Structures are given as C-alpha cells and as structure tokens.
Amino acid sequence: IGEIQRFIRDDGTVKVSRSLKETGNKIRRARDELTKSLSRSPTISEIAEALEISTEDVVMAQEASRNPSSIHETVYE
C-alpha cells in the first residue's frame, strides 16, 4: 500500500511552483554556506554543482523563491 501511495503522490501532478519553492530554499542555504567558504558570492554553476541540479533549475528556482521585498532590501541595505 505504501508503494501505491507513493505512486499516487508521484503521478506527475506536482505543481512546478511547489517544487521550485522547495529548491529555492535549498539554493538560499547553499548560497549562504558557499558565500562563507568562498568569501564571495558563488557563481550559478557552483550552486548547481553543490546541489547536484542543473543551472536551468537554479535560475528557475531562484526566481520562484524571490521575496517580493528583496528589491528594496538590496537598495537600502
């Protein structure tokens, strides 16, 4: 029954928005860790390697997890 439930959950109806938000959170964590260890902002390919995902997914997920107020934080910080 566990198998069937997993099958039902993975039947391809997962919305992209949810999946991207989850990846977006991982990107934020990886960015913070890499910024510390490299002492600079990591490149997009460094993030992709660290998370073992494609740079395409990094671009999509970074946008999906964007905090709407971040524009102002960036400017006024």
Added chain:
Amino acid sequence: MRNEMHIRFSAVSENESFARVAVAAFLTNVNPTLDELTEIKTVVSEAVTNSIIHGYDHDAEKFIELSAVLEEGKLDIVVRDEGHGISDIPEAMEPLYSSKPELERSGMGFTIMENFMDEVSVESGPGQGTVVRLTKYFAAKKALCN
C-alpha cells in the same frame, strides 16, 4: 487574456538552454505540473536543436525565432529558422529517420514532438527555412489531473 512572447536569438547551442528556460518562465503564469513543463521544455529543445544543427549547420551568425502564445489554456509554440529547409517532410518526420546519423542523432526529434504535443505541423522546403508549429491544450489536461 492573451499573452505572447517572441524571441529571436543567435543559433548557438548555448542558447538551447536559454530557449528552454524562457519558455518555462513564460509558462509559469499558468502554473503547469512538473511533467507538463518537462515535456514542453523537451519539445522546445528538439525543435531548436534541429534549427541549429540541420537548418544552419551551426552557423552562429544566424538567428532562430521562437514564439509562444497563451490564450485560454491553449499554448502555441512556433520555432522558425531561415536555414536549408527540408525537402521530404513526411520522411523527415518518420521515427528514427535522420539525415545526420553520423552525429549520433537519434532521428526521434519529430516523434518526441508529436508524442508530447497535441498538434505538430511543419512548413519547409529546400532553401526556404523551416517553421515548426506546436500546440498544447493546457486547460483540458489540467481538468483531467484534478
């Protein structure tokens, strides 16, 4: 509401990924499923790669046009090049047919497009470039899944 985008980009393989993500980002507005998005991205890859490899023989000075129009759950994608064109379209669209098997092309590009999209049409002729039109009905698909 009708929403459209038209992209013109250099015919270099690096832009295959750009084209895929651009279409995916455009589609974010209809919040597709992961599977739907993967299918559309695959189809765009196949068509754009064909234009780069077969249409233009990797001529980085040339351009590819990619359009997407969304209207009431219907997605129309058009990929257009002004390259060599195709002389025998039915033959080109046959599964496993490739005019460049030496490049380890699988000959499955058009088959994949037909499989993942609801409608596929090809307009082409020797020296006339190639226009691939791909249609997918989103709303219908979504109703089925919910």
Added chain:
Amino acid sequence: MRNEMHIRFSAVSENESFARVAVAAFLTNVNPTLDELTEIKTVVSEAVTNSIIHGYDHDAEKFIELSAVLEEGKLDIVVRDEGHGISDIPEAMEPLYSSKPELERSGMGFTIMENFMDEVSVESGPGQGTVVRLTKYFAAKKALCN
C-alpha cells in the same frame, strides 16, 4: 563570440518575472555570481515595470522589447516601449522623483539602474516611447572578485 537575444512580449505585469528569468537564463552562459544575477534581474524589473506602468498605463495589448547582447564580457541590455514617453528626462532620473507617487512608486527605478549598471542612457520624448540602454562589464567585475 557575440551572442544576442531579442524578446517582444505583452505588456502585462505577469511578464515582469518572465523577462527577469529570460535575461538570467541568457546570462547563464557567462556563469555569473548569484549577486550579479540578482542585480541584473532587479534592473530589468525596474525598466520593464516602468514600461508597463508609465509607458503603457497597463494596456495589455501593447508590447515591450527587451534585448540582450553579450560580447567579450560586455552586456548590453535595451528595454524599449512605444508608450507615452518622458518629457523631462533629467527630472525623471532624479532619485525619488515619480510622476505616480499615488501608486506608491518609490521614484527609485532609474537610481537603481544607475547603481547596478556601468552605463545607463535614456532616449524618450512625449508620444515617442522610451528606450533605456543599460551596459555592464562582466569580465572586469569577475576579475575584481577573484
């Protein structure tokens, strides 16, 4: 190598995010840092939002053109609309100036562009639309960072 892309898209706010991701995807080829990417995306947002809000007063039938050209570490971005245009460009570019303060616009759009980009130029006139040109030198920035 020169790589370019030109996008034309409906002037609706949903496409602000599309424009951001399209530019980010195009830039993936030069492997930018996440900070660089965030800056460029912010700048693209500001220019595209200006075209939608000020240029077109939210007319979804209208189109915005967004170009990006990459050549030897130099990125040129152009955002163009055919909307109302700007009569006094120096005034419009002043920090905190907004012709629509009632919409809670911050008046900081042009200031943000000038802050994050190496060159900003604006071509506009009443009834003539607006062209914003933004340039950033990528190679130089990267050399500094390493």
